[in-house]
Amino acid sequence: MATPEMGSAECDGMYSKLINKDEDTLYEEADQKPGSSDVQISVPSAGAAPGSRPYKLAAGCLGLICVVFLISIAVLCTHYKNLLFGVGEEHSALSHNYSSAQSTVERLSFNVSALTAAIGKLQREKGDVEKDKERLQSRVKELEEQAKPKTCPPEWLPFNTSCYFVSSRSKSWKDSNDYCAEKGGHLAIIHTPEEQTFLWNLLVRGHWNAYWFGISDEKAEGDWFWVDGTKLVGGFWMDGEPNNHIDEDCGYMVKTRNPSIPALKSWYDAPCSMYWPWICEAPNSY
Known part of the structure; x- marks a missing residue:
């Protein structure tokens, strides 16, 4: 079944019937109330502007969205503020740890230099001891040779x-x-x-x-x-x-x-x- 288009003659007729029906109903209700006086009831004519209720609802929804948005922004700001504060503390801790590590490296470098010098000294002393050992061994061998009984061939x-x-x-x-x-x-x-x-x-x-x-x-x-x-x-x-x-x-x-x-x-x-x-x-x- 085809639906009538807005603005057509058929649609305008239907709308006029609905308005007239509403007017008859209003008059009937007024006649039935006892002791009622003649009351003039203004009935909007066809083509009048709709009521303001939908706009209020839209404005309320828009305000609620703004409130939620502001609350979200506040929450996000608080979150990022706490996050930045935590990052700052972590950066401070890392800086402190880096300084401590650098001090440890410098101390270890000094210890390595001292150990290297000590090792060099010990190696030189070892060389001197080995030379003394060789001299002593040579002297001991010489004394042992001298201590051995001397023999000569016959007739010598x-x-x-x-x-x-x-x-x-x-x-x-x-x-x-x-x-x-x-x-x-x-x-x-x-x-x-x-x-x-x-x-x-x-x-x-x-x-x-x-x-x-x-x-x-x-x-x-x-x-x-x-x-x-x-x-x-x-x-x-x-x-x-x-x-x-x-x-x-x-x-x-x-x-x-x-x-x-x-x-x-x-x-x-x-x-x-x-x-x-x-x-x-x-x-x-x-």
């Missing part, structure tokens, strides 16, 4: 840390030194009066008992060197010796029947090609 005689051999045969100075080298030694090297006296006492007295020992000036006349390459200092020469009388470049020791010739004045020089007995020296064997 000990004195201090060496063994000595006095030959009964004769060779040139060079051949004599070669013989000593084959036995692990060399012609005797004499540094002290005690050693010189010890060797001289091993010799037999005779008319001219001569024995090669390890000294010569073959390289340069007058510069006497031991067979180990060290230069002679001092010596136990006879008065007037060495004199290089006939190209005499090798040293020998003499023990005669004359008791007036002492051990400390018994060295002479002679040609190295002469044949004499010899005295060998070798380190002690243990």
Whole structure:
């Protein structure tokens, strides 16, 4: 069924009927009340403006919404204020913790520097102790070697840390030194009066008992060197010796029947090609 459109003739007729019906009803009610006087009742005509109630309701709703909105804003402001206050306190706590951590780091850095310096000092002291230990171990070993009983091969005689051999045969100075080298030694090297006296006492007295020992000036006349390459200092020469009388470049020791010739004045020089007995020296064997 089609609905009448607003403003059409059909719609206007329907609206006029409703108005007339309402007017008849009002008049009937007035006639039925006892003692009622004639009352003029104004009936709005068609097309009049509607009442103000809907606008009041809308205004109330709008005010309520504004109140709710303001309350919400107040709540949000309070919330964010508390939130900002909490963030501020947290930031303050974090700042304090950062300062404390920074102080701890600085203190630890100082401690690390102190420990590094202490470690360096201990390492240097350790190095010094190790050096002292090595020296002490070397000294102990030396003392142990000295404490061991000294033995020499057969026909060799000990004195201090060496063994000595006095030959009964004769060779040139060079051949004599070669013989000593084959036995692990060399012609005797004499540094002290005690050693010189010890060797001289091993010799037999005779008319001219001569024995090669390890000294010569073959390289340069007058510069006497031991067979180990060290230069002679001092010596136990006879008065007037060495004199290089006939190209005499090798040293020998003499023990005669004359008791007036002492051990400390018994060295002479002679040609190295002469044949004499010899005295060998070798380190002690243990």
